[in-house]
Amino acid sequence: MNEFPNIVVLTGAGISAESGLETFRGSDGTWNKYKVEDVATPEAFARSPRLVNDFYNKRRRDALKASPNKAHFALAALQKHFTESFVLVTQNVDDLHERAGSTNVLHMHGRLNQVLCLSCHKKSEWLTDVTETSVCPHCHAKASLRPDIVWFGEIPYYMEKIENALSRADIFAAIGTSGLVYPAAGFVNLARLSGAECLEINLAANPHSYTLFDEVISGPATKTVPEFAQKLIEKYQH
Numbered sequence: 356m357n358e359f360p361n362i363v364v365l366t367g368a369g370i371s372a373e374s375g376l377e378t379f380r381g382s383d384g385t386w387n388k389y390k391v392e393d394v395a396t397p398e399a400f401a402r403s404p405r406l407v408n409d410f411y412n413k414r415r416r417d418a419l420k421a422s423p424n425k426a427h428f429a430l431a432a433l434q435k436h437f438t439e440s441f442v443l444v445t446q447n448v449d450d451l452h453e454r455a456g457s458t459n460v461l462h463m464h465g466r467l468n469q470v471l472c473l474s475c476h477k478k479s480e481w482l483t484d485v486t487e488t489s490v491c492p493h494c495h496a497k498a499s500l501r502p503d504i505v506w507f508g509e510i511p512y513y514m515e516k517i518e519n520a521l522s523r524a525d526i527f528a529a530i531g532t533s534g535l536v537y538p539a540a541g542f543v544n545l546a547r548l549s550g551a552e553c554l555e556i557n558l559a560a561n562p563h564s565y566t567l568f569d570e571v572i573s574g575p576a577t578k579t580v581p582e583f584a585q586k587l588i589e590k591y592q593h
């Protein structure tokens with residue numbers, strides 16, 4: 356038996372693109388239709404909760420209608436094989452990884468299917484639209500719920516856990532992310548410092564890919580991710 360390597364995978368919007376969810380920076384991407392400062396900052400929510408809620412309500416409905424694709428399932432299979440030596444970090448706020456069978460996913464930018472109460476600070480599962488009059492299931496406060504999304508200007512979740520995993524990583528793979536938003540964009544540097552082999556898997560290589568990654572795999576995630584997973588599983592048999 357080969358000893359299992361510590362694997363850290365970071366996913367971005369590109370892994371859910373073939374499930375029909377839009378990316379942020381593609382030609383038809385979210386940030387070509389909306390301004391970040393109008394819908395994805397704490398200031399925007401304070402100014403216009405309805406606009407921000409509507410933006411995330413649509414995304415929540417889209418995510419609920421979507422189904423996980425072969426790339427999500429391949430990462431769930433990797434976790435099943437490598438168990439504790441596999442860590443999945445996602446910038447995505449959909450739950451397609453979980454619906455494919457992944458567990459303990461580190462949703463560093465939050466989750467669409469949860470709300471956060473600004474009054475009692477508790478989180479609740481939430482699958483329907485959030486409105487300005489929605490009531491917190493815990494403390495029953497009115498007008499106190501916000502989407503559990505990490506907005507620009509806020510600190511991403513699980514940073515300590517992620518940095519710990521990166522400091523022990525033997526293999527780091529960034530899948531379907533443009534690598535433009537920090538701190539996630541810097542994970543490859545942390546992984547390199549730990550001596551990890553770094554791979555990028557993307558529809559097309561990002562401009563910075565060849566200087567940052569040891570290997571760049573191009574193509575749609577539903578093809579490239581199952582191939583990547585299969586190769587690793589075959590290399591490291593129980």
Ligand code: OAD
Nearest residue numbers: 367368369372378379380446531532533536557558575576
């Ligand atoms: P982006 O929209 O910036 O990048 C998506 C990446 O996926 C691009 O590099 C595409 O080339 C790639 N891609 C598209 N389709 C693909 C496919 N079928 N297979 C493989 N790759 C594909 O999305 P993210 O990098 O996830 O944050 O964006 C990072 C963060 O910026 C998001 O979490 C969000 C956004 O603003 C917040 O809202 C806080």
